[in-house]
Amino acid sequence: MILIVLINSGVAVSAEQVQITGLTLYPEGIPGEIAHTPTEFQGRVVINDRSVVAVDSPELTMVAPPEDERNGTAVIILPGGGYERLAIDKEGFNVARRFAGAGVIAFVLKYRMPLKDIMDNPSYGPLQDAQQAISLVRQHAKEWGIDSDRVGVMGFSAGGHLAATLATQFKQPVNKAYTKKILRPDFQVLIYPVISMKEDVTHQGSRLNLLGESPDNRLISTFSAQDNVTTNTPQAFIVHANDDKAVPVGNALQYHAALVEKRVPVQMLLLPDGGHGFGMNHPTDWFSNMLEWMENYGVIAAQATNH
Incomplete structure (x- = not known):
């Protein structure tokens, strides 16, 4: 593990230290x-x-946050990028x-x-990684000060598709060693998500990269989250621009309609504008709205949040 402590990270934290730890x-x-092929970071001007x-x-x-400020809730963030790249800062570390x-x-x-040259089942590779991540977090929950019953997933765009897939496919582990209990997120947050294939x-672009040029109907349905909602699908918060x-x-x-049909608690914030890929850079502070939803539905303790 690699531990880095950032001072004055520019986030409104009650303590000025944010701990960043790289995990295997x-x-x-x-x-x-x-x-393996080399992974490449591409920087932009911004x-x-x-x-x-x-x-x-x-x-x-x-x-x-520092150990004395942790409230027991954890969230796994899945950046978007059309299953071709990841917006690792805007939809990843900045949100974290x-x-x-x-x-x-x-x-x-x-x-x-999902590259066929690096894995034997490309369509399931991203889901395998997401399932491995939530299982790892739950395995170390006590060590990291996490309530194993308050572990959620958040995804943007294609990452939103992966988050919704994790939330609807936990009964179908890619790694058969896992149980549905350890793989089921306790909540899902989806920001301008791809839902359907x-x-x-x-x-x-997301469909082509994940499923290939001519996917069969079974694969399309498996990766269309609205088709796989059940009464046990985790509660959801959704943000999308019209x-x-x-x-x-x-x-x-x-997806909202499918959740409502199965009586899964869901709150959706539809923005009149904003297009796609705005991250947290939107005049509407959807992140604060999301935190309020997390408080209202018991995901985090109300007194512990710092908007």
């Missing part, structure tokens, strides 16, 4: 791995807006630091891209 996702090797491409070595990074300011331990998952509403031209708002609407 697969201590005993990656199941189904074929080969500060704190890196993207990482061709991920073949998944990594989990813990971003935590704000969670730390609310006493929540966040884990940023750099999950593998069906032609009429999906994000075509004018999103990359990932149609119909994705969020279909």
Whole structure:
């Protein structure tokens, strides 16, 4: 493990230290791995807006407040990028630091891209990494000061698709050694998510990268989260902009309808504008709204948050 302490990280934290720890996702090797190729960070002009491409070595990074400020809640963050790249700062570490300011331990998952040259089952590779991440967090919950019954998942765009898949496919572990109890998130937060792999509403790039050019109907249905909602699907908070031209708002609407039909608690914030990929850079402070939802539904203790 590598421990780095950041001072004055620019987040409204009650203490000025945020602890960042790099964790080994697969201590005993990656199941189904074929080969490694170098992972490449691509920086943009905008500060704190890196993207990482061709991920073949998944990594989990813990971003935590000091031990005396942790409220027991944990969230695994899945950045987006169309299953081609990951917006690792804007939809990962920047969000994690704000969670730390609310006493929540966040884990940023750099999950593998579904590349056939590096794994034997590309469509399931990202889900395998997400399931491994939540199992790892629960295995170390006591050590890290986490309530194992308050571990959730958050995803942006294609990462939102992966989060919704984790929330609806926990009964189907990629690694058969896991139980559905350890894989089920206690809550899900989806920000402008891809939900469906069906032609009429999906994000075509995410579908092509994850499922390939000619997926069969079974695979399409498996990875269309709205088709897999049950009464045991975890409660949800969804944010989407009505004018999103990359990932149609119909994705969020279909998932919301499926959750309501199964009487799963869900709150959705539809923004009149904002397009796609705004992260936390939106005039509406959806993150504060999300924290209030987390308080109202017992995910975190009301007195512990720092908006």
